[in-house]
Amino acid sequence: MSTTVWIILAGAVLTYLTRVGGHLVLSRFERIHPRVEAGLNAVPAAVLTTLVAPVATTGGLPELAALVVAGLVALRGGMMTMFISGAVVLILLRNLL
């Protein structure tokens, strides 16, 4: 099997473990320590931020403008609206500049 398939299967097993693990492990404790819970709550935003911030510093005007517009639209609209706004700005500026 290719490395890609191994990466996918290992990711799948670990993902499944997170989905059964909470019920199997955390439910045995009376309560989760507030610091642990706060840390866990912060995980998605923290991880996803690291995939945007450094890329934003290397991008040109079309990339930065797309992120700024999409970020502002996200304050009001849903995921789809923000994504399409960002993509439109990116494609327009890349083709016009």
Added chain:
Amino acid sequence: MSTVIDDRAAPSGGSEFLAGMRRGIPIMLASAPFGLLFGALAVDNGFTVGEAVLMSATIYAGASQMVGLELFGQKVAPWLIVFSIFAVNFRHVLYSAAVGPLATRWTTLQQAFGFFFLVDPQYAEAERRNEQGKPVGFAWYMGMATPIYICWVAEAGIGAAFGGMIPDTYALGVDFLLPIYFLGLVMEFRSRPMWLPVVLVSAIASIAAYYTIGSPWHVSVGALAGIVLAAIFAPVRERAE
């Protein structure tokens, strides 16, 4: 393994399944563009059509699949890609801990099967149904999960089949769609406590790591900085021991 079958929770499996489907279809439609985008970007990042479908079918977690693609495209070490997928999906531990007590009437086998489908909207709808005072039965739960899952897997195949036909990926911005998507996910979490400080600290730490120790360490270093910050400033109630 418990094999006790408890029928009290299922007044009518068929109608419960349909009630679940009614909650699942809007989510199926909303996630469709991203399922297709995943397939297209997977091919763009060097996956085969089969690998794209396999990833959607076995991992079944959009954000982490996109993270996997992004790092795969950057030729990052395999173990780090796997670890990053795990890190993004770690939040499911909390969903699982919350849904477990609602699914006590399920058999062990139903739990083992059902928890595979515990994606963000599945969790949210289960919580909502419980708040309405209705039982979170296995039939209802799978009624919701089935259309979302089947379409998600199919979309990976369709997106991958057509993704290879995109002529000028730069002009269409294909290489930069993922950061926009990730920014959208970051914004979706903005109602969580400590969101802004976590995002700012993770941003600064990841940029600093990116320019000093280099990729891919900016992911773990940046994420850890935000997580530690949230843990340190968590409101821990004073309690008399």
